[in-house]
Amino acid sequence: MKIAIIDYRSGNLHSALKSFQVAASEFKNVSVKITSCHKEILAADRLVLPGVGSFSFCKSKLLENTDVYKALFELVIEKKKPFLGICVGMQLLATKGHEGQKNNTGLNWISGEVKKIGVKKSFKIPHMGWNSLHFNKFHPLFKGIHINDHFYFVHSYEFNVRSKEEVIATTNHGKKIVSGIAKDNIVGLQFHPEKSQIPGLKIIRNFIDWNPKMI
Numbered sequence: 001m002k003i004a005i006i007d008y009r010s011g012n013l014h015s016a017l018k019s020f021q022v023a024a025s026e027f028k029n030v031s032v033k034i035t036s037c038h039k040e041i042l043a044a045d046r047l048v049l050p051g052v053g054s055f056s057f058c059k060s061k062l063l064e065n066t067d068v069y070k071a072l073f074e075l076v077i078e079k080k081k082p083f084l085g086i087c088v089g090m091q092l093l094a095t096k097g098h099e100g101q102k103n104n105t106g107l108n109w110i111s112g113e114v115k116k117i118g119v120k121k122s123f124k125i126p127h128m129g130w131n132s133l134h135f136n137k138f139h140p141l142f143k144g145i146h147i148n149d150h151f152y153f154v155h156s157y158e159f160n161v162r163s164k165e166e167v168i169a170t171t172n173h174g175k176k177i178v179s180g181i182a183k184d185n186i187v188g189l190q191f192h193p194e195k196s197q198i199p200g201l202k203i204i205r206n207f208i209d210w211n212p213k214m215i
Contacts, residue, residue, distance in 0.1 A: 001029060003208070004044035007036040008068065010061040012194065016050050016086070019194035023204040030208060038067035046208065047072065047081060050194075051088025055114050055157065056100030058088045077109065080185040084207050090181065090188030091159050099157045110183050111162035117155075119174030126156040127173045131191075139168040139182050140210050141203055149199040151191040153179075159190065185212040 003024065005016055013034050024030040035041060049072075051058045063069055075081040085093055094106040097114035106114070117125050130150040135142060153171070159178045161167050169180030171190075179190040187207070193200035 001027070001031070001045045001208070002043060003030065003032045003046045003048065004041050005032065005034045005048045005050065006041065006062075006068065006072070007034050008058075008062045008065065010051055010053050010058045010088070012050050012052050012086075012192065015192075016048065016194040019201060019204055020048065020208075023201050023208060026205060027208060036065060036068060038065070038071040041068060041071040042075065044075065045081060047075060047083045049083070049085045049089035049092070051086060051090070051092060053088060054100030055088060055091055055097030055106070056104045059092055059097070059104060059106065062092065076186065080212065082207065082210055082212055083186045085186075085188040086194070087155060087190060087192060090190055091157065093181070093186065093188055094159055095162075097157070109186055110166055110181055110188070113160050114157050115160055117158045117173070117175075117177065123174035126154055127177065128154045131171045131173060131179075133169045133171055133179055134176075135169050136164070136167050139180070139187070140214070141180070141182070141187050141206050142169065143206050144202050145199060150196070151179075151193070151199060152195040153191045155190060159188075 020032040076083045091114045093110045094112045095108045168182045170176040171179040181188045193203045
């Protein structure tokens, strides 16, 4: 199995690579590689899209390499390969985003909008630090994860998902904030599993082991 972490000059690549390599070491014949080569992406069995920065900046960087975008579309949308978006990499799945530039179109792979988190002043924005998850439904990505496990967040914008059926987890920071989404072969996490120690590694292992056709 080949796992491609997409390099589009807007992601926490090295910590993601290290965490995925640690998780992959528990499986046979699994390799992990950071790549910006569309041919390597087309040869991958699983795809990971990290993201650090504003929605509009990350989107512009992703679309700069049209061959990479076309390869992603072919594998994720047409061939239904397992895909994981992390932080802004999850938000880019939305129909539209308002960070950096208003009404900026996203990939529109999961319907919804990315808007600034609106909470009382007693809750700091960005939402930064450790927080727990509340599970809307069972998903294989969260196998072995418990409500007392904590994950690392750092974000000022949230993904308002149009269909509640596509929300698999939320977190509480003055309100319910979507922290996990899923649709067919696509999953997204608002938090950083690569920075979330043992629980984060569990989620990465689950992604490596995940077969979307079994849901």
